[in-house]
Amino acid sequence: MTKTLLLTFFLFSILTFGQKVTVKGIALDSTNGFHRVQITINDTIHKYLKNAKLNIDEYKQLYSNKNYAVQADKKGRFKIKALPNDSLYFRYNHQITQAYLVSDLILREKIKIVLEPExxxxxxxxxxxxxxxxxxxxxxxxxxxxxxxxxxxxxSLDSKFDAEYKIVENLYGDFKKDTINFVVYDHYGKPGFSEYENVILYVAEYCGELVHVKYQYNNVYKTKNGKWASPYQGFDYEKLDSLKIKKPEILEFENEITFEFGKDTDTLWFDKRFPKPYYETNGFKAKAVYGNYAIDIFEIKKKTDLKSRGFFE
Structure with missing residues (x-):
């Protein structure tokens, strides 16, 4: 009876003052410890990752921040501090995630979580x-x-994404709807085209499913004559093997198109990516001068990347 009263008083105190408590126990996946289970508070990391653009260092820092998550050791032991009204999520790849309220876990005499395989x-x-x-x-x-x-x-070593885009202008294939939903596979994280508001996209239909043609896109911007165009991208021309194609030309964009990088940027990479006279450069800032209209970009792709993937002969 005394222990029950003390426990009740303890829970009342931490719930009232919002103090963090230490939760420790055992967490194993279905391989009985071959893999280390991750324990996260309120699933914060995974919610954040869905909306953030992180480089590899930021990604590592996030996962090593014990305010968000800890990882069980080889024997499955873990310890984490959280508020009583927080939830702890126990997860590992291809295991069914389990979630528990901290206030429920601390009532247990021993905490042992064993995940089940998907x-x-x-x-x-x-x-x-x-x-x-x-x-x-x-x-x-x-x-x-x-x-x-x-x-x-x-x-698969690729991440999978669901994408939804409004079709501004059809260039090939004449998709019949105003919006299109398709899946994207990317080995390096969030697809590069997701950084831009408007892009030329290449989507193919495989067995009834619309799938992005891997890594193929061009960021585009409106010009003063009302057309869509992309700043000069030298790597497209490197694949042409001297084929006759529309050369880049000086374009007047509605708004100035600039790309700016930090002082630690590699000079050789910058000069190759933004060569003169196609760009006006100042330090590591490049202003687009030359480019190609959307239809010409598509013609280049037909003779290079899309041809190599079997879409055009």
Whole structure:
């Protein structure tokens, strides 16, 4: 009876004053400790990652911040400080995430969490021989992480994203709707095109699913004559092998297009990425002078990247 009263008083005190408590116990995945379970407070990290653009250092700092998360050791032992009204999420890849209120966990005499594996499904490859291609200028509505299917017979090292774009102008394939939803696979994190408001996108239909043609896009901007155009991108021309193609030309954009980088930027990379006279440069700031209209960019892609991927002969 005395212990119960003391525990009740203890819980009342921490709930009243919002003081953090230490939660410690054992957390294992279904391999019994072969992998280390991650314990996060209120799923904060994963919510943040869905909306943030992080470089690798920021990513590591976030995961090492014990205000957000800790990782169980080889024996599954963990210790974390949290508020009684917080929730702790226990997770690992291909394991079913479990969540518990801190106020419930601290009532336990011993805390031992054992995750269960997700059920996998067989991967059946799509054998689409002639996928339909859609090329369009799109305005971003949303690009967000998507949960990948867990296949028994296939491992993917790419992140998966769901994307939704408003179609501003069709360039090829004549997609019939005003908006388009498609999936994106990217090995390096959030897709590069998600940084821009308007882009030329290349989306193919495989076995009834719309999929972004990996890494293919061009950021575009309105010119004063009302057309869409992209600043000069030298790597597109490097793939042409002297084929006759529309050369870049001086363009007047509605708004000045500039790209600016920090003082630690690699000079050789900057000079190659923003060469003169195609850009006016000052330090590590580059103003676009030359470029190509959207239809000409598509013609370049037809003879290079899209040709190499089998869309055009």
């Amino acid at each position: 059920k996998c499904e067989e991967y059946i490859p799509c054998k689409e021989e002639n996928p339909k291609l859609y090329v369009f200028i799109g305005k971003k509505i949303n690009v967000d992480y998507s949960k990948r299917k867990y296949y028994c017979n296939r491992i």
